[in-house]
Amino acid sequence: MMEPGNPATMGPAPPSRYRFADVTVDVAAHTVTRGGEDCALEPKAFAVLLELLRHAGDMVAKDDLLDAVWGHRHVTPGVLTRAIAQLRSALGDDAHDPRFIQTHHALGYRFIAGLEVEAPAPASGAAALPAREDAAAMPDPAGPVTAPARPRAWRWGLAALVLVGALAGAGAWVHWRSPERLPPAEASVAVLPFSTLSGAPGDAYFAEGLAVEMHGALAGVPGLKVAALQPAEGRREGDVRVLGRRLGVATVLDASVRREGQRMRIDARLSDTRNGFVLWSQTYDRDASDIFATQSEIAREVVRALLGVLPPDVPALDRRLRPTADLAAYEPYLHGLNLLRGTASLSELAEARRAFEAALERDPRFARAQAGLCRVGIREFEAKRDVGLYDAAQATCMKAARMDPALGEVSLALGDLYASRGEADAARKAYEDTLHDTALRPAAYIGLGRLAGTRDEDALAMDYFERARQLQPGSAAIHREIGYQHYLKGRLADAIASFRVATTLSPDDAGLWSSLGGLHLANGEREPAAAAFERSLSIEPGFAALSNLGTLRYEQGEYDEAAALYSRASELNPGDYRMVGNIADALAASSGGRGRANAAYRRAAEMAGRYVAIRSDDAEAKAWLAWYRANLDDEAAARRWLEDARRLGTARAEVALLGAMVHARLGDRDAARESMQEARALDVAEARLQAAPVLRQVTGGQEIASQGGG
Known part of the structure; x- marks a missing residue:
């Protein structure tokens, strides 16, 4: 186990500089230059780099890095992931083909480049060690680098690929820029996620959840400006003046939380960002059952310090910080919220469901x-396309609306519900009603962005x-959403770039890797697609x-x-028409499988029909329904569904490809060729056109009627 260095016990003084490639790391000055240009790094990222350099060539375990840099392990693992992502961006490194920092999945990291070490000049006294907790803060990143996740499933044509639905520019990686210096407003505050000083499981999300609730309460106080909630790894890096300049706030509120048995200790402080002085601090040593009263006292002190007086509606402030009368319901609620804030895999959604249900059982x-349970249900429906899940989610959402229709969380949940069934106007109004709550604003912007994307309003x-993204830099979920929008517009290279960023920020998200592989496959890049699928499955x-992976094998x-x-796949997700349709395509393409394929096509058509009855704005789903109907020799229905898909005007590349398959299956070669040309003009990879057996006859293959689809 690595221990933080102690000048009294260490031997030779540490190096003063490290050099590799065109990068120079100055230990004493806490600076990194690349090609002669300064790189903006947060202090924790700089400290992680130093640990890796000190152990160059060796794999450094994640726990050792957390111990060495953060001083303890009671922080979420995401803080280390984000620090590594920032380092890779600053150094121009590629997680998929690293030159400097190599990832050992689930274990740790290794610095792998050749390294020049410069010893310090002789000096009297103890050698200065790199600062850790009290390091002078460097500028935080403000460029692209986490919305509530939308594990939205995508299909790619042929035997369909399934992706989870997430601004990278032309480059594949994150661009960091120096923070803008905003003039601080007089009555303004940034709330940092509260840290935990205890090691019990769940304490990290409990402490961070308290900060989320505090942020929401303060944001509702008239006359008080509250900055967007900061990421967990941004908590008190040493110099609040840097954070104040970047966010344009006059003060910063942070706190530490320690729970031991039935006792709880919270140390809170409010700091002036213009000089770094502490304006107010207080220690609360209470019974754990007093958490709501303690939160209210902290909020009142902050408001009194910034506004001079308490707001007229103090009871409203207290109510916002006391969402339930039962503390035993509050903790699982915070756990559910923590799971929803990330990219949320299906297993994490299931865990969030259990957490919200436990909270509701108590209260x-x-x-x-x-409202949280509603959002979980909608995400599960979008990921699995199971109509039965939608019915349950809708009932959950309407129950939330009856409980408290004015609540911002309810408005956000209803926005998700309306969007999931294609009711754009109602969804837009619900999301816009959510924007008044700064804590929920990023999620509302994501919802509005999705709506614009489905209506072909790209800009x-x-x-x-x-x-x-500006409100939540470093969010893998937002880069996923941006990637999905690039996909909708046929910009596959940009979509791949966005998902590469997302997988760097959240490397243990199986859905992101599966989606990245699907994009590579759609772009005709089978080798990186296979690697991404295997990574996802691992x-x-x-x-x-x-x-x-089945679609890759199909194309081969x-x-x-x-x-x-x-x-x-269908065994894991039996309610999804896409899985059944894929089975039908594979059976139809194999020798002697046509009879079994027809039964599967019939079932897929029935399931897809129920789905589009809910999601009438899903062009791809309607195009797939047209394909299933064509294989059942229902020409009128096939043409009708294909025309409906074209009329929506979204996902045009996929609809054009599926249109070519439908026309070919119905024996209309001219229309099939025309659709193939349209697909090529929309940058559909030639390999995908050639991989569909039904299209081979159009280009000189066998009889159409005997072919499967793909």
């Missing part, structure tokens, strides 16, 4: 927990996503990665193996 009138969608054997002509993978 059946807990409206915020009910507006990207603007909303950029607003969300993290979690989910239905999306199994189905996507390995139809029996594809059918087996599709069947495994």
Whole structure:
């Protein structure tokens, strides 16, 4: 185990500089230059780099890095992931093909480049060690680098690929820029996530959840400006003046939380960002059951310090900080919220569901927990396309609306509900009603961005996503949403770039890797696609990665193996029409499988029909329904659904590809060729056109009627 250095016990003084490639790391000055240009790094990222350099060539375990840099392990693992992402961006490194920092999945990191070490000049007294907790803060990143996740499933044509639905520019990696120096408003505050000083499981999300609730309460005080909630790894890096200049706030509130048995200790302080002095501090040593009263006291002190007086509606402030009468319901609620704030895999959604249900079991009138349960249900429906899940989610959402229709969390949940069934106007109003709550604003911007994307309003969608990104830099979920928007517009290279950023920020998210592989495959890049699918399956054997790997095998002509993978995917997600349709395509393409394929096409068509009855704005789903109907020789229905898909005007590349397949299956070669040309003009990879057996006859293959689809 590595221990933080102690000048009294260490031997030779540490190096004064490290050099590798065109990078120079000055230990004493706490600076990193690349090509002669300064790199802006947060102090914790700088400290992580030093630890890796000190152990160059050796794998440094994640726990050792957390111990050495943060002083303890009672922080979320995401703080280290974000620090590594910032280092890679600053150094121009690539997580997928590293030159400097190599990832050992789930274990740690290794510095792998050749290194020049410069010893310090002789000096009297003890050698100065790199600062850690009290290091002078460097500028925080303000460029692209986490919305509530939308594990939205995508299909890619042929035997469909399934991706989870997430601004990278032309480059594949994150761009960091120096913070803008904003003039601080007089009555303004930034709330940092509270840290935990105890080691019990769940204490980290409990402390961070308290900060989220405090942020929401202060944001509702008239006359008080509250900055967007800062990421967990941004908590008190040493010099609040830097944070104040970047956010344009006069003060910063942070706190530490320690729980021991039934006792709880909170040390809170309010600091002046203009000089770094502490304006107010207080230690609360209370019973854990007094958490709501303690939160209210802290909020009142902050308001009194900034406004001089308490707001007229003090009871409203107290109510915001007391969402439930039962502390035993509050903790699982905070756990559920913590899970929803990330990219949320299906297993994490299931855990969030259990947490919200536990909260509601203790307090059946807990409206915020009910709203959280609504959002979980909608995400599960979007990921799995299971109509039964939608019915349950809708009932949950309407119950939340009856509990407290004015609550911001309820408005956000209803926005998700309306959007999931294609009611754009109602969803837009719900999201706009949510914007008044600064804590929920990033999620509302994401919702508005999705709506704009489904209506083919690309510039507006990207603007909303950029607003969300500015409020939550470092969010893998937002880069995922941006990548999905690039995909909708046929910008596959940009979509891949965005998902590469997302996987760097959240490397243990199986859904992101599956989606990245799907994008590579859609772009005709089979080798990186296979690597991404295998990476996804090594993290979690989910239905999306199994189905996507099946599609790769299908394109390679390995139809029996594809059918087996599709069947495994369908076992994990039996309510999804896409899994059944994929099985049908593989059976139809294999020798002697047409009879079984027809039964699967019939089932897929029935399931897809129920889905589009809810999601009438899903162009791809309607195009797939047209394909299933064409394989059942229902020409009129196939043409009608294909025309409906075209009329929506979204996902045009996928609709054009599926249109070519439908026309070919119906024997209309001229229309099939025309659709193929349209697909090529929309940058559909030629490999995808060639991989569909039904299209081979159009280009000189066998009889159409005997072919499967793909």
